[in-house]
Amino acid sequence: MRLAHITADDFDLARTLDSGQVFHWEKCGDGFIGTIGTKGVYVEQRRNRLFFKGATAKVIAHYFALDHPLEEICRSFPEDAAMCAARDFCQGLRIIRQPRWECLATFITSSMKQVAHIRQMSRALRERYGEHRKILGGQVYTFPRADRIAKLAEEDLRACALGYRAKNLLATARRVGSGEADLEKWSQLPDESLRERLCSLPGVGAKVANCVMLFAYERLRAFPIDVWIERVLRQKYFPRRRKVTAAQLRVFCETYFGEHGGYAQQYLFHHARKRAAAPEREARAGCSAL
DNA sequence: CTCCAGGGATGAT
DNA sequence: ATCATCCATGGA
Structure with missing residues (x-):
């Protein structure tokens, strides 16, 4: 089998695909199969x-964002103990450029999952509902377009195990499919306006909006706060302090982690999730005890 | 501000 | 084989 190749310095493919930013790549032999837009890859x-x-x-x-200046990005992180540990642990992890609708739709389904x-x-x-593609004998499917999902019934989506998310995905697919919400045009907006627009879509709150900004709009400051990150923040950055509100955490993250806060977040997130299976319970117990 | 529905895999018993 | 746990959004 003949494959083309490119140089990819400072990149870890497996780690990047396993870091909770993209959910469809599957192990295949020594590599992975999946889609990039309409292509089977x-x-x-x-x-x-x-x-x-x-x-x-x-x-x-x-x-795969091989042009992101990863060394420079890592140098921009604050040099506290938690951040340094995460940085060492996540070498080569890049924040990739996902298609907008695919990313938005996937993160709408991600809520509480x-x-x-x-x-x-x-x-x-x-x-x-996607289109079939053959790649090296494997089967992959493109992510269904918004107008395709817009035509479905809520029951069709529930049959994909979406639960209550079916309603939200359907409503958002209709807005995007009709052109009422123009995801491509929104890429011109400044961060705050973009976040506002995204949050106006059904099933999109602050966390999902920040994920979409980070993973599909290349807003590398966007700092999604989920339970893992919240745990890390409270343990490492606000130890033994009760009564730190969500708003206080948000403000802290926006300033403290700097212009590539989204990368910092992804590194802290991946480190927290992956550092051994055993310490997880311990970590959670320690957090709730504070 | 607080409370809580929601649902399916996963880990514990 | 049941039972508890994980969790974002949106609405009361």
Whole structure:
């Protein structure tokens, strides 16, 4: 099998795909299969090279954000103990550039769900309503367009195990599919206006809006606060302080972590989730005891 | 500000 | 085999 390749310094493909920002790539041999937009893609890392099939080098490099100046981004992080530990743990993790609708829709389904569930919902939606692509003998499916989902019934989405999220995804798909909400045009807006627009969509609150800003609009300051991050913040940055409100945390994150706060968040998040399975309970217990 | 519905996988018993 | 746990949004 003949694959094209490009140089990918300071990049860890497996870590990036397993960091809770994207949910459809599947292990296949020594690499992964998935989609980038409408293309079925295989990608495999060998040292500092990415071998791939199904898309152009340009598309691959853009999707995986190989142009992000990762060293510079890491240097911009605050140098506290928690941040340094996360930075060392997450070498090569990049925040990738996801298609806007796919990212928005996926994060609407993500609410109150863990990674394993999100992957299953994404897979069900793709298999039933996406377009089939063959790649190296594997089967992949594109994420269904907004106008495709807009035509479905709530029951169809519930059958993909979306639960109450079905209503929200359907309502948002209708707004996006009709052009009433123009996700591409919104990319011109400044952060605050973009966040406002996203939050006006059904099923999108502050957390989901920040995820979409970070993963689909390249707003690298956006700092999604989920339970994992909140745990880290309270433990590492506000130890033994009761009564730190959500608003106080939000303000702290917006300033303290700087212009690449979103990267800092992703590193803290991935480190917290992945550092061993055992300390998890301990960490949670320690948090609630504060 | 607080409370709580919601649902399906996952880990504990 | 049941039982508790995980969790974002939106509305009361």
